[in-house]
Amino acid sequence: MAESEASPDRAVTAVTHDGAFRVIVMRTTETVRRSIDAQEITGDNAKNLADVLSGTILVRLTMAPTYRVQGIVRGPDQRGTLVGDSHPDGSARGLIQRPKGLDEVSIEPGAVLVMMRTLPTGAVNQGMVEVPASGISGALMGYFQSSEQITSVARVGCVFDGDELVAAGGYLVQLLPEVSRAPLAVMTERLDADFSDIPKVVRAIQSDPDEMLSEILWQMPFEKTQDTALRFGCHCSSVRVLSSLATLPRTDIEDLMSSEESLHITCDYCSKVYEIPPSALAGLLSTS
Template sequence: MLKNTDLRVVLATTTELSRQARATHGTAPAAAALLSQALTAAALMGALQKSDSRINIQVECDGPLRGLFVDGDTSGLVRGYVKNAHVEYAGGDSQYHWRPVLGNKGFLSVLRDLGGGEYYRSAVELEAFDLAADLERYFKQSDQLPSHVLLAQLPVGGEAEPLGHVAGLLVQPLPGADMTAFAELGERLRRDFAPALQARSAEGATAVLRALLPESDFEVMSRYPLRFGCSCSKDRVLRALLAMGREELTDLLEKEGQAEATCQFCTTRYVIPGEEIRGMLERGGI
């Protein structure tokens, strides 16, 4: 928090979880890069949620990636996947860098968990075909809240790691904020974010943030670890089977002899043997 200007700053360093996500899904370079950006955005936006709630970000597009889905919560747990993990090529170093991946048409939507079983979804069309820029448009159009969103992936010297250092930064004004200071800070961060990340990432997130915000009124309000993981379980698979109903489950047992399910988020494969399905039917729980 910058107290004198009433500006909120959220920094997420996501190098390790991005590498884990890439390894989990076996994503090619372009797909891995966009997935890591989206996971970073989910971490940033998850930090704005209240209590134990989640937020998810979805991109649908007509390019070879076809889309992606990520979500994050207030504890720092993020997960996600891309629809086509095998996209290797991105464009040149220009404003249309991601057009060969995302295509020419699409939308970005955000679903917020408001608590108490209530949800709010809003969407914007992809215009910049750049996740950070289109998220800024999302905040401005959907939330009527100007925001600075920066997503960075920087090479690591001497290391053959395609993702490099991965981090994101979100700056938003609070009610009554100094909007001149907000605009000036955005310009400064766009200039300094990559150099500060390159120079200080080995020292941790706090060192990066201190390098970016030398202001005397800078105060850390919260700090917590981020991780890539999933909430899937065998119990959830069993509940999904129960929801199918007796007739459909009996038909599945007769045709397949067992049930199989693979989680899109973490690729865990669950196999429910036929004996267990018969037990569910005999117990009359369906």
């Protein structure tokens, strides 16, 4: 299949007529590309952040489409983090955080994946698993099994040409309670034989996620239940910046105002720079 870099990101979901499987296939190329560009990263950092972001989107689509989901990978010995942040409106963003002197956030043994789901009440549901040798895909399957009691095959991946992202995405096949032994055997065999080469699969998804969905569910009658637009998007704003400054002690805000110079604050996710004049800080004094 030909790749189409201009195609918008999207995810398609289907359920088989016999109630055995739910399948999600998603293309996340542009969302991932803009995230790694904003973070100005290459190499393994870019590849690992790509998988964390795609995996976080996949968890939200599977478990909590109307909630915000954050996926965080902490490197061995808590050295650095990779963050995926997926929102109900289809927007998502990524972030890498490294302590001084650390070039690469590793997902080698000792790394952990934390998934956090924000509920409407503000409460946060959290699950944590170790990142196995199979990487982020293995961690996702471990998370679904241990935290959500869902048996699934989840695979995410990306393809680079040098430092240029060519494709990103993945798929999930969820075994529903009604599954019987016969279709389970057929599906397992198909996934292992035809869909375990994730770079090849991700490249194919770029052309048409619907076609990949049909290939995974070959000869299995199904109904398409969702077609979801995905995109890069950051929820930063000048209001949010001021809200964060409002948490500073009153004396610190007064010191910032006395400098008579505007503050320049850069969003960690999208690199947008906000200019905050001293006059804008005056209203914070009544709440500090």
